[in-house]
Amino acid sequence: MRREVPLFITFFIGMLLIFSVFIPPMESLGEDFTVFFDIIAVFAFFLGGGNLLRVHVSKLTRQKRDWQYSIVTLLGFAVTLVIGLFKIGNPGGIAAAPTAAGSLFQEIFDYCLVPLGATMYSLLAFFVASASYRAFRAKNREATILLIAAFIILLGRTPFGTVVTGWIPESFDVLQVPNLAVWIMNAPNLAGQRAIMIGIGLGVVSMSLRVILGIERTYLGEDKS
Amino acid sequence: MALYKWFFVLGFIFCLCGMATAQESGVPPDSANIDTISQSIPPPAPVTDLQAFDTRNDHGHSITLKWKKSADDGAGNNSVIGYEIYTWEPNMVDSMAQLRSEIDQVRAAIYGGKKTGEDLKKKIRTLKDQYDILLEQLTVAHAGYPEGGEWRLVDKVPAGTETYVHLGSKEKLAEGYIPDYTDLYYRVDALTADSVVKTPSVVVGPVQCYGQWFNTEQVPVLITVILFGVLILYFVMLARKGKEIYVRPIGGIEAVDDAIGRATEMGKPILYVLGLGSVSDVATIAAFTILQRVAKKVAEYQTDLIVPTYDPIVMSVAQDVVKSAYYDAGRADTYKEDSVFFVTQSQFAYVAAVNGIMLRDLPATNVYMGKFYAESLLLAETGALAGSIQISGTDEIAQMPFFIVACDYTLIGEELYAASAYLGREPILLGSLKAQDYAKAAIIILSILGIIATVLGFTWFTEFFHVTS
Incomplete structure (x- = not known):
């Protein structure tokens, strides 16, 4: 029963949703099932919070390696939760929304979480530089083609590209770097992307059919029977 | 005071002066212009060949309108700026709107927990009964065209438009409800810059909408x-x-076994990142199936596994998957409940936490499978700096180049969905x-x-x- 019930539910709901694509009176079924998902997601928040507390309290009490970081996590969690729940520092009082303008809860979000997130995001600029350096080393034929394509696109997207090849006559304007960059993006790049997208589409259908028909069961554990 | 503030003050004074002048004259400043426009714009040619029919391949409650644009739309006097779509409705729809509003108010009172001293649930039942009675009479009232009703504006569309779908709600209590199997009438007015100068089309109808059983x-x-x-x-x-079924070799998947072996030899853990997807994403489901295979191998080799998750439901499923893999490997006693844990639902806070794990625990192998967005390069580059072997797989096309650059092996597109079957080597899969x-x-x-x-x-x-x- 541990396996049969989930497999039956998956098959039944999966087939229902496939039919809903072809049968107009059933087309809103997908949205209806999303509501069920939202209900489960509400309970999952408690699950996530509970797990966070359990993991970090255990780390703290057993003084595992780097346990000091858990104090920061637990303090941050508790302070934000208490301020949000009891509307501490909220100009509208207990009746106002926790995210009301000027509330301490909103300010924690605006002045702590958002700048920290932005800091992490800004690291991307440096990582892009280091990753590009590694990718554009002309080690072999493929890497050389990649380097040339990247060079043309980088040049084509700057005013310098227009200046450098602006002298090429109109009849050969395809050879101007900005036009070459557009061609690379719209022809070889788009063709490659579409090929991958077709593969992904087939993979999604295949995976979904495997799960719906019960052929793929690894996510349930192996069949002992 | 800064210069821009002076500009602001001067602008404000200028506006005040303008308002005062308009009030002194006693005539709205634009009225004269409107009169001039009205005199200068002749009525435009009407739309022609207006057709109304049931929208095909839908659940009903929708009418499609098609017409040939006015001769003055983009040609002739070039005076048409758009079209207004009108439908004829019986006057009883006002009573229905009033009842809907009352029902909404009572509902709000019920949800708000207001104590009014009357039985609100009984009241809402009575209102709904009254509404149903009116709804039953609606078809008959529509058939009474043109008596007892009026033309009402449905929508405005820009010039050049020749098709419009009047998409109604199928919910009887919704504002835009369009009844099926009911006579409906439409007309389209050609508009000019002056709202007074417009030309209606011929009326089209009766037309009925209804649902189809197959799209x-x-x-x-x-x-x-x-x-x-x-x-x-x-x-x-x-x-x-x-x-015997031959399937072409996929480098990234074949590397999984070697990567687990390497981690065992080095005595370091394996980090498995499921991405930011939810359990409803097929890529995440594929990532679960690969996690099951990896966890089983990890259990057999007695290596440590770390699975930080972004979504609590994903965490719950991942815990079950890893646990069952340990049971399948016959190593249930070595399963650590804390190996799969929830981090946060904030994208970059999650990245910070996972990057911290990479730099502190220095995992021998990092596996990224599932849905990834802007964090893909942040994770993969940090992993590369930490010297880990990295295997990735995602169906997000925009993130694939980052993984290809920063990881040792990348499953491209559908290879992610094939990985589980390939790893298991089960003939059926x-x-x-x-x-x-x-x-x-x-x-x-x-x-x-x-x-x-x-x-x-x-x-x-x-x-x-x-x-x-």
Whole structure:
């Protein structure tokens, strides 16, 4: 029963949703099932919070390696939760929304979480530089083609590209770097992307059919029977 | 005071002066202009050939309108700036709107927990009964056109438009409800810059809307799904009969075993990142199936596994998957409940936490499988700096280049979905992979035929595969 019930539910709901694509009176079924998902997601928040507390309290009490970081996590969690729940520092009082303008809860979000997130995001600029350096080393034929394509696109997207090849006559304007960059993006790049997208589409259908028909069961554990 | 503030003050004074001048004259400043425009704009030519019919392949409650644009739309006097779509409605719809408003108020009172001293649930039942009675009379009232009703504006569309779908709600209590099997009448007015100068079309109707039981637009999709399903079942049956199935080698998947072995030799953990997807994403489901295979190998080799998650539901499923893998490997006693844990639902806070794990625990292998967004390069580059072997797989096309650059092995596109079957080497699952390869071959052949057909002018071939959602 541990396996049969989930497999039956998956098959039944999966087939229902496939039919809903072809049968107009059933087309809103997908949205209806999303509501069920939202209900489960509400309970999952408690699950996530509970797990966070359990993991970090255990780390703290057993003084595992780097346990000091858990104090920061637990303090941050508790302070934000208490301020949000009891509307501490909220100009509208207990009746106002926790995210009301000027509330301490909103300010924690605006002045702590958002700048920290932005800091992490800004690291991307440096990582892009280091990753590009590694990718554009002309080690072999493929890497050389990649380097040339990247060079043309980088040049084509700057005013310098227009200046450098602006002298090429109109009849050969395809050879101007900005036009070459557009061609690379719209022809070889788009063709490659579409090929991958077709593969992904087939993979999604295949995976979904495997799960719906019960052929793929690894996510349930192996069949002992 | 800064210069821009002076500009602001001067602008404010200028506005005040303008308002005072307008009030002194006692005439709105634009009235004269409007009169001039009214005199200068002749009534535009009406739209012609207006047709109204039931919208096909839907659940009903919708009418499609088609017309030929006014002769003054983009030509002639070039005075048409748009069109107004009108429908005729009986006066009783006002009473229905009033009842809907009352029902909403009572509902708000119930949800708000207001104590009014009266039985609100009984009141809402009474109001709904009254509404149902009016609803039953609505079809008859529509049939009484043109008596006892008036034209009401449905929508405005810009010039050049020649089609409009009046999409109503199927919910009886919704504001935009359009009843099925009821006589409806429409007209389209050509508008000019002056709201007074417009020309109505002829009235079209009666027209009725109704639902269809099958969406014929989706026939190519249905045929493809059936053929693909049959192909999968055929190869699964072949595999069950014991036929040897060859599947092309995928480098990234073959590297998984080596990577786990490397981690065991080094005595370091394996980090498995499931991405930011939810359990409803197929990529995340594929990532679970790969996690099961990896966790089983990890259990057999007695290596540590770390699975930080972004979504609590994903965490819950991942815990179950890893636990069952340890049971399957016969190593239930070595399963650590804390190996799969929830981090946060903030994208960059999650990245910070996972990067911290990478730099502190220095995992021998990092596996990224599932849905990834802007964090892909942040994670993969940090992993590369930490000297870990990295294997990634995602179906997000925009993130693939980052993974290809920063990881040792990358599963591109559908390889992510094939990985579980490939790792397990189970004949039944390999059968479905074989079907996938044949389907890809069929798509390549059809694409080539499509190019040839289009070049030769046989557009019916490409039209057959056209699908509208």
